[in-house]
Amino acid sequence: MQKSKKIVVLGHFGVGKTSLIRRFVTDTFSDNYKVTIGVHITKKVVEISVENEVSLILWDLEGTDDIATIRNSYLLGTHGAVFVFDVSRPSTFEHLKDDLKIISDKMPKVPLMVVGNKSDLVTESELKEVLDEQEISVDFLTSAKTGKEVNTLFLKLATLLTTDA
């Protein structure tokens, strides 16, 4: 049987969690915003190298502005996590450091990717300004709209999870 890995995608509402997963799984994008309630779970098999496949089970969680309120059961058995913020909306990364601390307290030892999404909405220099303000290093700057860095993100995480195991 294939290895399967559970990945939770979390972050404030409207940052593009659903869109990132949709881009990764079906390579599509929609400008319409439909709020996610509860959790949507999808699966995608990726080939990390020849003869090395892993099935990613992606948990697209309801967005929240208070990460601490995320239900623990959603995080149960998680192998990897993605925290998404929106580079065009400061409120989604204002407390990045605190948010990440809460997440790593809830899921110690789970690899976490920090992702700034909607990179298509700001200029390079604005982006740099945003990043310089953060004490935390951001792993990926993605755009679900253009697809930039989306596959790279998930493949990197998948690789990380399979080599660690």
Next chain:
Amino acid sequence: MLDTYQKKYTNNNRQFVLIDKTGIVLESDQTLMKIAFGHSIFELHPFFESLTSVFESKEEVNFYGIHIPFEDQLFIVDIKAAPVKEGLLLILKDLTEHYNSYQKITQTRNESVIKTELTVLKNQELAERERFKNSFIQNFSHELRNPLTSIMAIIEILGDTEMTNEQLQMLDFLKESNTNLRLMLEDTLSIGMIDAGQLQIQKGVFDLHKFFELLIFTYKAKAKEKGLKFDCLWDEKIPKLVEGDRLRLYQIVTNLIDNALKYTEQGSIQFDVKLNQKRANIVNLRFEVTDTGVGISEENKDAIFESFRQVKSNGTTKGVGLGLTIAKKLLLLMNSTIKMQSTLGEGSKFYFDLSFEYPLFTDSNSELSSKARRPKIEAKHLDQKKYKILLVEDDTYVQTTLFKILLNTNRFKIDLAYDGALVLQEVVTNNYDLILMDVNLPNLDGNQITRLIRDFPFKNIKNTPIIGITANAYEESIAECLKAGMQKVLTKPFEKDDLLKLIYKILK
């Protein structure tokens, strides 16, 4: 009997499923979904794959809002997973309707939160840009003062030389253009000062009737040049002497009239002042400027008061100038607002109300009228000797122009210095009657030099009159110069006559 009904009414949203430790479905009551027995429940939906960790935890776990598409239907269920001896008991509770209505509420909330945030950001960005634009324009205007002063001075010097009529006419054009440019520059700087809160209303008693007469005198001629009529009517009951900021009132009214002149091609411009109210020692007046010009379209009615905006009229764009913006801002400083009525193609009326205190008893107004007389530039009171002036200026243009102006009078002997250190040397060895000094100098600036001179132990050096020259018209920077010990500060661009007048006055 009853339990069939009970089942129908209480349990129809709940499904019980029993699976073994490998995920094979052992039993199911099939209330919601018809699950195939003997198969792995993992095939039903990827959610179930993660149940493996519940086996390990050995505790009951509740999952909420799980979306499970089954056949043609989407179920949104809460799932309780309880470890039992056969494996795992799953209780699926169908809450599709509940979650759908919760979704709608959250949708509205999230959208409005995001929209508000983006609007705030957008406004901040606009304000930031506005600030940048204004400071850029302010700096730029300052930079323009030096070359403008030079041009003005050279024009005046040229005017004193032999010239043909044609050349004189051209010189007039040149002068006119330069004056316009200078006025625009002053306007721009005024706006900057108002915005920066550096302009203060200064009240004093003045003769309102004279004020009106001056306007009539000025604008009758101006209007006539353009083939227009100008008239000014004021209520007889308006007190003659009032207390207010005459200069700013003049600025407001002339800006409005100038604007009317600019946009009127035929007909007339009317300036009326009406008495709204007179009580105790306060009068409230209405000032109205009415024209028969092009008028302003509805869509442009706000834009015309914005600085540096262009307004489309008859398909062409035309700069509206800064007059209206200044009038509006000055009135705000005086707690009043400018109002407007306009019909496209028929004309416009701009009006505002202002209150003035007025003295109930006055001796006479003789003092006021004598003040208004314009003094001629006379140097009769001065000795026939040549006065020694030190000119400290690092800008060569300004330097040569000043040099020429002073030299042309044939009254001065002039030394030049560019640099602070040089100034002090010169001052010690020569006994100057006056020092004319740029405030912004490299190394030591004008204020520092002034302070050093004022600290000299020798009386004749220490007390040398110093006139500062600056492109910076802000009140506070002028105050700083005076504090350093300068007698007077002249702001660029200035006219030749003003400079000479000041020099003669100080030498006296």
